Amino acid sequence: MSAALTVLVGFVVITGPAAADEMDDLQDQQDQNAAEREQLASALEGTDAELAATYLALADTNYRLPIAEAELVTANSELAAAERHRDSVQSRLEIAEGQQADLIAEIADGEAEILETEGAMGEVARSAYRGNGSVSALAVVLDATSTEDFASQYSVMNSALRTQNQTLTDLENLTAINRNRQVRLDAVQVRISELKVEADAAVAAAEVARQTAADLVAEIARLKADQEAQAASLETLKAEQADRQAELEAENQQIATEINALAAEQAAERARQQAALAAQQNSGSGGGGGGGGGGGAAAPPPGSTFIPPISRSLHVTSSYGYRVYPITGGWFMHNGVDLRSSCGEAQMASASGRVIAVRGAAGNGTHGNQVMIDHGVINGNSWVTVYNHMSRFNTYVGQQVGQGQVIGYTGATGNVTGCHVHFEIWRNGSTVDPMNYF
Numbered sequence: 001m002s003a004a005l006t007v008l009v010g011f012v013v014i015t016g017p018a019a020a021d022e023m024d025d026l027q028d029q030q031d032q033n034a035a036e037r038e039q040l041a042s043a044l045e046g047t048d049a050e051l052a053a054t055y056l057a058l059a060d061t062n063y064r065l066p067i068a069e070a071e072l073v074t075a076n077s078e079l080a081a082a083e084r085h086r087d088s089v090q091s092r093l094e095i096a097e098g099q100q101a102d103l104i105a106e107i108a109d110g111e112a113e114i115l116e117t118e119g120a121m122g123e124v125a126r127s128a129y130r131g132n133g134s135v136s137a138l139a140v141v142l143d144a145t146s147t148e149d150f151a152s153q154y155s156v157m158n159s160a161l162r163t164q165n166q167t168l169t170d171l172e173n174l175t176a177i178n179r180n181r182q183v184r185l186d187a188v189q190v191r192i193s194e195l196k197v198e199a200d201a202a203v204a205a206a207e208v209a210r211q212t213a214a215d216l217v218a219e220i221a222r223l224k225a226d227q228e229a230q231a232a233s234l235e236t237l238k239a240e241q242a243d244r245q246a247e248l249e250a251e252n253q254q255i256a257t258e259i260n261a262l263a264a265e266q267a268a269e270r271a272r273q274q275a276a277l278a279a280q281q282n283s284g285s286g287g288g289g290g291g292g293g294g295g296g297a298a299a300p301p302p303g304s305t306f307i308p309p310i311s312r313s314l315h316v317t318s319s320y321g322y323r324v325y326p327i328t329g330g331w332f333m334h335n336g337v338d339l340r341s342s343c344g345e346a347q348m349a350s351a352s353g354r355v356i357a358v359r360g361a362a363g364n365g366t367h368g369n370q371v372m373i374d375h376g377v378i379n380g381n382s383w384v385t386v387y388n389h390m391s392r393f394n395t396y397v398g399q400q401v402g403q404g405q406v407i408g409y410t411g412a413t414g415n416v417t418g419c420h421v422h423f424e425i426w427r428n429g430s431t432v433d434p435m436n437y438f
Contacts, residue, residue, distance in 0.1 A: 029067065030067065038317050041416075053417070057230050058231060058234055061227045062227065065220065068216055072220060075212045079206065079212075082202065089195060089198050096195055099188050103181050103185040106181050110178040111178065117167055120167050251364075255335075255372075260429035263426075266382040305351055305378060306438060307348070307350055307404060309349075310348070314340075317339065319337060320337045320435065336424035337423055337424075337433070339423065341420050343411060346406045346409055346410075347407060348403075349402065350403070351383070352375065352401060352402045353373040353376060353400075354400055355397055356373065356374045356384075358395060358396055365414065365415070368389040369411060371390065371408055373387075382427070385426070387407065387421070387422070387424075388422040389411055389416050390410065392408060392409050392411070
């Protein structure tokens with residue numbers, strides 16, 4: 001693994017979530033990773049497509065792996081909690097079902113006891129009313145043959161009455177107890193129904209948590225395997241990139257030579273016009289010469305020399321200037337600025353001028369579909385703008401275009417990793433930072 005790649009891997013791991021209790025920070029980390037990836041993709045501009053794709057795939061793996069590991073810790077914690085909840089609900093359900101069985105048995109025993117008590121009452125009644133069905137005190141007095149007989153019959157009558165009253169009381173108590181048991185049974189049965197629903201949900205939740213954890217385990221294993229394979233592939237492809245980097249630099253030099261030649265022509269034209277003006281003034285003929293542009297381009301209104309090539313709010317994905325090349329770790333010059341732009345978005349002429357090049361992607365190296373506009377001489381300086389990687393054109397060589405006129409559409413032609421705007425401003429044959437001129 002190269003030194004630059006090792007730095008990338010180490011950076012991602014160090015800045016990833018540190019522990020499971022920091023899962024709230026994962027979204028922020030993912031957003032940060034997305035921004036870093038966008039910058040990385042821009043930095044890979046000019047790289048062989050397969051090499052860039054492999055490098056980005058490895059970066060994606062390195063971004064995802066620590067997050068997946070943190071998610072697994074949380075998933076295991078959630079699984080344990082789900083299983084504890086499931087077991088708790090199941091335990092409560094078993095207790096409630098035990099209570100239900102006990103109450104059903106108690107009610108059955110109570111009903112048997114009530115039937116037995118009712119039978120006892122019937123026996124008391126039959127005993128009390130045996131023989132003409134009369135057990136009144138008057139009958140006892142009249143039927144008694146002696147004082148002893150009266151006392152004996154009266155005692156029997158009182159005992160029967162007391163037994164009857166006690167049996168009736170017992171029956172009322174048993175009936176009340178069974179009613180209370182039935183009320184409790186009804187409540188327990190409602191609770192059992194609720195617990196069964198809760199138990200089903202808890203079992204389902206535990207299964208989802210278990211599957212989530214299992215999926216993360218499988219993903220982590222796959223990410224580690226991908227990481228190893230991608231790193232090996234990258235080392236193979238990286239060895240082939242040195243020649244491609246030289247080609248990129250040669251292509252940029254070719255454009256610089258072309259624009260420098262244009263700037264020299266314009267400088268010569270300015271000198272010719274100034275000489276002609278001086279000659280006229282010396283001859284006393286008067287008349288005003290012009291310091292106009294070499295391409296016949298009219299200067300835009302003061303204060304608005306250049307506008308951005310897209311109408312959306314600007315988001316720079318790769319700045320102008322020297323930047324570290326991800327593959328080798330070396331420095332190279334980024335002649336323009338990369339701006340976020342969706343595929344097919346209209347791109348506009350940054351200033352009015354004459355289109356001097358409309359080049360298709362075939363044979364145009366890393367630049368892809370390219371448009372160049374000569375804006376002539378403005379305030380004593382020669383200006384050219386360059387637009388790369390377009391998906392298609394909306395202009396032609398020699399066309400006079402006005403500021404804001406659509407000249408093409410955002411694309412990903414050339415050696416790039418995705419749709420974006422690559423925009424350059426050249427002043428007197430040298431590049432400048434476009435962001436300073438909007």
